[in-house]
Amino acid sequence: MEKLIPLRQTELARLTRHRSGEIRFGEKMLTVPKTADPLSFMANCEARFVLFGIPEDIGIRANSGRPGAASAWQNALESIANLQHNRFCKGSDILALGHLDVAKEMQQAESFNFNETHDRLAISKLVQSIDKEVSHLIFSIVKAGKTPIIIGGGQNNAYGNIKGTALAKGRPINAVNFDSQSDFRILEGRHNGNAFHYAFEEGFLKKYFIFGLHENYVSKNVLQNIKKLENRVQFTTYDEISIRGEKDFDQQMKLALDFVSTDTFGIEIDLDAIPDVASSTMTYSGFSVAKARKFVHFFAKHRNASYLHICEGAPDLGDEKNKHLIGKLIGYLLTDFVKAQLSE
Template identity: 70%
Template sequence: MEKLIPFTINDLAKVTNYRCGEIKFGEKMMTVPKDADIISFLKSCESKYVLFGIPEDIGVRANFGRPGAASAWESAIKSIANIQHNRFCKGSQLLVLGHLDVVEEMAAVENLDFNDNNDRKKLSQLVEQIDKEVSHIIFNIVKAGKTPIIIGGGHNNSYGNIKGTALAKGKPINAINFDAHSDFRILEGRHSGNGFSYAYEEGFLKKYFIFGLHENYTSKSVLDTLKKIDDRVQFNTYDEINIRKQKNFEQEMVQAFEFIKDDFYGIEIDLDAIPNIASSAMTMSGFSVEELRQFVYYFSQNQNVSYIHICEGAPDLSEDKNNHLIGKLIGYLVTDFMKANLHS
């Protein structure tokens, strides 16, 4: 795992705001000791969950999106470190592994133009490099018997999460994706809009449910593709749940769960499904934060949950005064996941 930049005990101290009479997550979360073998430590440590950051937005750029998702990891770890350690949720259940080293790749895309075909090929090739590193790290976390909590980057990283988990489990896995978009677009070179279609095509993704598609932003060709494979890929739309009220939010969660529950599955959360959350594809209409938290809690209450990935949030695109709020939201989702999953 040479592309991993480990998070140290000193890093943790820098982001934790100590206060007399309180215990913060940052005082209880674990890190890998400086001279320890990472894989051996993963296997032996008591923490059930492993926090891993991907500070990139190359897949977003390759998909004509606005960069900014690279900033989510730093914002999230600051918020998570300052959550209260108490009887409801304990920081000691969390090992902060670190983040992917993408400094060279991010520098390489600085002057690339996604409207130029040659530049788009370069962007896709860089996404493929990141795919390999993400899948390798996720494989090692899952193989060690831990549950990854993956923060940041574009939704291109769903591919590496699915592949790494499937390889560790020795079979294809399922996925539930809370998203305004299918991310099941054509295989035209890797980007943030086709992580699931590539994972499906290559045999790592068995069943896939998309929760809350936005009808206005799903192409006819994607809908036609999904119709042909509806034994393995299903969806509902935000419009039929919250606008036309043809379907019920709670009942739809039950149906989606029935579809994926019989095998190991990953939970994918795209923050662009929530109104006014700064992201590459920001929306004004969508599910509420409370509905998202209920969704995370509901799908985390099962022993087949293999990881959660929270992506596409872009604090760098927020107003300066409120750019900490995305990290705070990610902190809520992380603890909702842990609270639900710990005793499953």
């Protein structure tokens, strides 16, 4: 965990807006003391959930997307620190671990030109180096008996989430992905559009369900590939549910849960599937915030749900006056997950 930058209590206190008569998450979330070993403290602390960030957008750049997702972690952390600690959800259930140090990789990525073949390969190698760090950290958290909550960053980090969990569990895991795109594209070098395909091919991902795929943005090649793997890779489209009314949202969630819950599974939430949320592939068409929250709650209630990953939000690409809204949205999704997990 040498690439981990631990979050200290003093930093959390600076982010917390203290108010008389109120108790905020920032006053109650646990942090690793300076003198403590992060692994040992994590394994022995009372918190059930471990929160950490991956402040990068290299996987997005490697897929010719607009950078900006690196800003989500700090934005989200400030919002989470200022949630109310009350009987509905308690900050003390969370260890705010810190974030991965990807500053060097981010600096290197700035100098690369995606349109140059050599540079594309170099960016993909940076993504691979981050993959190793993410999978190692996830492995450590799951092995310690805790539940990871990961704030991205791009969805390229789904690979590390899946691999780390699978290694800790000693077997492949399943995943459900609330997303407008499949992220099951060809194996052309690592980026945010093929994390699940790489995890699948390397034996870490057993079954995969894509929830809310946008029909306008899935290639014929991907559809043909998924069809060949239909016993292990399935999907439902946003258009089937919300436009043509051929399928019901709740029924499709149950179908997806039945598919992935036969074993340990991860919950992946791509914020670019929600309208008006600033991201590299921002959309005006998609499931509402309320639907996304309902989705997280529904899947998190199951005993086999093993982690939550919220990714692709990019406050730096949004309205300057309302950058805090993405952090606020992430805070809602995080508490929906925690409440559901503690109720199961």
